[in-house]
Amino acid sequence: MKIGIIGLGLIGGSLGLDLSEQGFQVVGVSRRQTTCDIAVSIKAVSAASLDFEILAGVELLFIATPIGAISATIKAVIPYLSPDTIITDVASVKQPIVEEITPLYPNFVGGHPMAGTADQGIESALRHLFHHAPYVLTPTESTPLEAIEKVKQIVNILGSKLYFATPEQHDQAVALISHAPVMISAALIETCCGNSELLELAQNLASSGFRDTSRVGGGNPELGAMMAKYNRNAVLFALKQYQQNLAQVISYIEQENWPSLTQFLEDSQLHRPSFLS
Amino acid sequence: MKIGIIGLGLIGGSLGLDLSEQGFQVVGVSRRQTTCDIAVSIKAVSAASLDFEILAGVELLFIATPIGAISATIKAVIPYLSPDTIITDVASVKQPIVEEITPLYPNFVGGHPMAGTADQGIESALRHLFHHAPYVLTPTESTPLEAIEKVKQIVNILGSKLYFATPEQHDQAVALISHAPVMISAALIETCCGNSELLELAQNLASSGFRDTSRVGGGNPELGAMMAKYNRNAVLFALKQYQQNLAQVISYIEQENWPSLTQFLEDSQLHRPSFLS
Numbered sequence: 001m002k003i004g005i006i007g008l009g010l011i012g013g014s015l016g017l018d019l020s021e022q023g024f025q026v027v028g029v030s031r032r033q034t035t036c037d038i039a040v041s042i043k044a045v046s047a048a049s050l051d052f053e054i055l056a057g058v059e060l061l062f063i064a065t066p067i068g069a070i071s072a073t074i075k076a077v078i079p080y081l082s083p084d085t086i087i088t089d090v091a092s093v094k095q096p097i098v099e100e101i102t103p104l105y106p107n108f109v110g111g112h113p114m115a116g117t118a119d120q121g122i123e124s125a126l127r128h129l130f131h132h133a134p135y136v137l138t139p140t141e142s143t144p145l146e147a148i149e150k151v152k153q154i155v156n157i158l159g160s161k162l163y164f165a166t167p168e169q170h171d172q173a174v175a176l177i178s179h180a181p182v183m184i185s186a187a188l189i190e191t192c193c194g195n196s197e198l199l200e201l202a203q204n205l206a207s208s209g210f211r212d213t214s215r216v217g218g219g220n221p222e223l224g225a226m227m228a229k230y231n232r233n234a235v236l237f238a239l240k241q242y243q244q245n246l247a248q249v250i251s252y253i254e255q256e257n258w259p260s261l262t263q264f265l266e267d268s269q270l271h272r273p274s275f276l277s
Numbered sequence: 278m279k280i281g282i283i284g285l286g287l288i289g290g291s292l293g294l295d296l297s298e299q300g301f302q303v304v305g306v307s308r309r310q311t312t313c314d315i316a317v318s319i320k321a322v323s324a325a326s327l328d329f330e331i332l333a334g335v336e337l338l339f340i341a342t343p344i345g346a347i348s349a350t351i352k353a354v355i356p357y358l359s360p361d362t363i364i365t366d367v368a369s370v371k372q373p374i375v376e377e378i379t380p381l382y383p384n385f386v387g388g389h390p391m392a393g394t395a396d397q398g399i400e401s402a403l404r405h406l407f408h409h410a411p412y413v414l415t416p417t418e419s420t421p422l423e424a425i426e427k428v429k430q431i432v433n434i435l436g437s438k439l440y441f442a443t444p445e446q447h448d449q450a451v452a453l454i455s456h457a458p459v460m461i462s463a464a465l466i467e468t469c470c471g472n473s474e475l476l477e478l479a480q481n482l483a484s485s486g487f488r489d490t491s492r493v494g495g496g497n498p499e500l501g502a503m504m505a506k507y508n509r510n511a512v513l514f515a516l517k518q519y520q521q522n523l524a525q526v527i528s529y530i531e532q533e534n535w536p537s538l539t540q541f542l543e544d545s546q547l548h549r550p551s552f553l554s
Contacts, residue, residue, distance in 0.1 A: 114482060114484050115484070133484060134481060134482045134484060136482065161481070163478070163481055163482065165478055169475065169478055170478075170482075172472070172475055173475050173478040173479040173482050174482060176468065176469045176472070176475065176479050177469055177479050177482055177483040177484075177486070177487040178482070178483075178484070178486050178487065180465075180468070181465060181486055181487060181490040182486075182542075183523070183526045183527075183530075184461060184465055184490065184523065185490055185545075186526065186541060186542055186545035187519060187522040187523040187525075187526055187545075188457075188458060188461055188519065188522075189544075189545040189548050189549050189552075190522045190541065190544060190545055190548070191453065191457070191515065191518045191519040191522050192453045192454055192548075192552065193544075193548045194518055194522070195449070195453070195518075198446065198449055198450050198453065201440070201442055201446055201447075201450040202450040202453050202454050202552070203551050203552050203554070204411060204438070204440055205391060205411045205413065205440065205447075205450050205451060205454055205455075206454040206455075206552035206553065207391050207392065207410060207411060207454075207455070209454070209455050209458055209459075209492070209493045210454045210455065210458060210552055211552075211553055212489040212490070212492045212493065213458040213461065213462055213489070213490055213492070213493055214545075214549050214552070215486070215489045215490070216486045216489065216490055217542075217545045217546075217549070218545055218546050218548075218549030218550075219546065220546070221539050221540075221542035221543040221545075221546050222539060224538075224539075224542040225535050225538045225539040225542060228529075228530045228535075228538055229533070229535055232530060232533070235530060236527065236530055236531065238468065239523070239526075239527050239530070240527070241468045241471055241472075242464060242465065242468040242523075243520075243523065243524075243527070245464040245467045245468050245471070246460070246461065246464040246516070246519075246520065246523075247520075248464075249460045249463065249464055249516075250460075250513065250516050250517070250520070252505075253460075253505045253509060253512060253513055253516070254513060256506070256509070258502050258505075258506055261501075261502045261505055262498050262499065262501075262502040263498075264463060264467065265459075265463055265494075265498035265501045265502060266498040267466075267467060267470075268462075268463035268464075268466040268467055268491075268494045268495055268498075269495050269496065269497075269498050271466050271467070271469075271470045272466050272491050272494070272495030273495075274480050275466075275469065275479070275480050275483035275487055275488075275491070276483065276488055277480070
């Protein structure tokens, strides 16, 4: 099977590495020649081009561009594809993508491989990045079963944990466990920078607890802003729920209600492992 | 030099392992005989007892009990010590401890070795836990220089990064980078549990970002509540600053002010590394 990937960054490049290793003929498209050259040299793709013509004959096409470019990319690439070609994307928000693409191109399956690192670009591509990671597919009632089957088969080959969800459910769940944490974590970093007299001491004393809690808040700013933009309602809903929970904790501390604070922390200790299996 | 440790948990046990390895004669006191037996068997101490009499002749005594027991422990142990014995503690809050202990026992140096794991108890004691970790000493104007020198020497032997601060500065800095993050992180866990329809999907999709952001909120609840209790003012101050920063982020998202949100996330990305050196 010939597979195409448009967008050869961390995600597109890593997909290419594993799919090439599995024996598929993988071809890539990037906006930059340097990226194409690197992608070929690390064997993420067997050939890469600035031009969509290289995609002739692909059975499955991954759109791995930044989320803001997905729709325009699909519109532009359709004339180069056979109508049998299945398109899937890798964006971390699904509802607006699925709503926009499905009427344009029925043979589309929304997807979200949930893996990444703090790095970006083809230089950061990693083998087995998606191994054991969740990979969500968000077909709709109109998605052809054959298209779902083919993408499912690829997800299994990548060794990912496959889940199905509606685009709406996906976006709400991801707002909770991924998008809102970026904002929660970034706000912590800025709070720790807010007191210039304490800054140096706080910097010296920050240890593994701060490192972990602040990690996602120190990630790619454009990606964080895109998550908020494309998943705005769900992110706002999650952050407002979060504000209520935090206000509850603060109120326990203000009232010196240590039994209730302890109970809250016991609940969070108890509940966390169910998210880590 | 003979060194005593009262409280043979994760911190006391780990101190014992390294100090014994360095050739000091280390003796321990615990409230439970089982703990004493384990501490001797893993060579955290050469001898351990339920009784303070074992501390006769120690030059330096670590109080590594839970924070709520420090003051009562010091009052009870003083009759067993020579007035030359230097006492230091390991509590993560310093101002209330230093204020209470200094009038009782002048030869006291407040200390805070900033290392730990999610585990607790002597079974979790680790060699080199404090190596490269910050270790803060909070002497006051009345602290004898000789006492400061001796504790400083031990901190250097542990391979920790030594910092000096006033008890107040320490507590404010630690509220920002350690205590407030526990509450911020716990509130995230409880938010993700708040929607029963999405719970299973959220649990399945939670990945490394959630794992890191939630880690300290899933830790020891009693310890978290003690931090809030003993460092109440500084923790409340930090959390209220945090609420303002989070409200700012939410307002950018509500107003669809993507340039300002991106700028906020660029700032947090830029500032984070200065806390991780």
